[in-house]
Amino acid sequence: MTRRSGPVLVEETIDHLPSVSIEDRRRVSDRIGTHADWLEAFRCLHLIEAPGHPVSSQDAPSSSLRIAAWNVERLKHVEEVAEVVRAANADVVLLSEVDVGCARSGQRHTVSELAGELGYGYAFGVEFVEAGLGDIRERTAHAGETNAEGLHGNAILSRYPLQRVAMARLDTDGAWFDDPDGLRGDQPRVGGRMALLAQVEGPSGTLTVVSVHLESHTDPRHRAEQFERLLDMIDSYDAFSPVLIGGDLNTSSLSVPGTTHEERRATVLAEPARLSDPAPWEPLFALAAARRYTVDGCNVPGAATQRSRPDGTPQPPFSKLDWFLSRGLTTAAPAVLEALSQDGTILSDHEALFVSVR
Numbered sequence: 001m002t003r004r005s006g007p008v009l010v011e012e013t014i015d016h017l018p019s020v021s022i023e024d025r026r027r028v029s030d031r032i033g034t035h036a037d038w039l040e041a042f043r044c045l046h047l048i049e050a051p052g053h054p055v056s057s058q059d060a061p062s063s064s065l066r067i068a069a070w071n072v073e074r075l076k077h078v079e080e081v082a083e084v085v086r087a088a089n090a091d092v093v094l095l096s097e098v099d100v101g102c103a104r105s106g107q108r109h110t111v112s113e114l115a116g117e118l119g120y121g122y123a124f125g126v127e128f129v130e131a132g133l134g135d136i137r138e139r140t141a142h143a144g145e146t147n148a149e150g151l152h153g154n155a156i157l158s159r160y161p162l163q164r165v166a167m168a169r170l171d172t173d174g175a176w177f178d179d180p181d182g183l184r185g186d187q188p189r190v191g192g193r194m195a196l197l198a199q200v201e202g203p204s205g206t207l208t209v210v211s212v213h214l215e216s217h218t219d220p221r222h223r224a225e226q227f228e229r230l231l232d233m234i235d236s237y238d239a240f241s242p243v244l245i246g247g248d249l250n251t252s253s254l255s256v257p258g259t260t261h262e263e264r265r266a267t268v269l270a271e272p273a274r275l276s277d278p279a280p281w282e283p284l285f286a287l288a289a290a291r292r293y294t295v296d297g298c299n300v301p302g303a304a305t306q307r308s309r310p311d312g313t314p315q316p317p318f319s320k321l322d323w324f325l326s327r328g329l330t331t332a333a334p335a336v337l338e339a340l341s342q343d344g345t346i347l348s349d350h351e352a353l354f355v356s357v358r
Helices: 022-029 035-041 078-088 110-118 136-141 220-237 261-270 284-290
Strands: 008-010 065-074 092-100 121-130 151-158 163-169 189-191 194-202 205-213 243-248 322-327 331-337 352-357
Touching (some): 022 121, 065 205, 065 243, 078 352, 092 110, 092 121, 151 205, 322 331, 322 352
Parallel strands (some): 205 243
Antiparallel strands (some): 008 163, 065 352, 163 194, 243 322, 331 352
């Protein structure tokens, strides 16, 4: 593990992440100790689960890869998500908000099970150790239950072997742990926003893929700081290979919390462009452009990526929160697919993104 000021690059892999005891998670829930102490103590935050690639006759990618990026909202619907990925013929899948051993997602190792459904290899990194059951909806639905593992993070799944897996931890400030006012909904967590990196070897060279999740409960300036750290760490990881970044950048163009739904509606009615094109209000896009990354050709212009859950939240108007950014790649056929199963089950509050790269 390489430590730097602020962000942390994790490069050590393991077949199965170590557990965090229920007793320690209860202490975190009671805010006993400091976030820095728990961050250091929980080994799962300093390792990447990457058990290897299944035996396959397709170990050599073609000149074009189909890649998905999807915030799967806990990955509660493993089999149905696998159907969407198969139907789109995605070779590499960049996921955020995936659970391992959480009551809200059936205590399943969702990533391992999804990889098994697809016959893909995977890497999983922990964004947060969840000391509780989740947000208010999840705490109500699963009252009295206890998480078996309480791990939540990002994943990369691939038809082809993943190499040089690494994790860029973008903040360690403990904002979800030290939350005395409950602005984050009283969800005690240890960890911080992060990105997972890996490389796929193709016939024309190496492609770096990045699954990222930026902070939701903050403002555009802070998201830009997180994104700049990520770009720095990608350059230190491999400054020369083509790169595709995909994930939930939470580009609402607003400060959250601090903006009510009514204020949000009034703001976007006055400036409706900020929903479909938040770049003027989110400085991370200018930072990306200055570093030779582009959103052109790999995103569907103007397409919102949010949708309502079965309980009706979030409510419209919807924003474009999820993105691909590419550097040194030819991209084609971007698509936004509805987060719905064949029988109409809502699979996430985010739609799925797809793009082809070569």
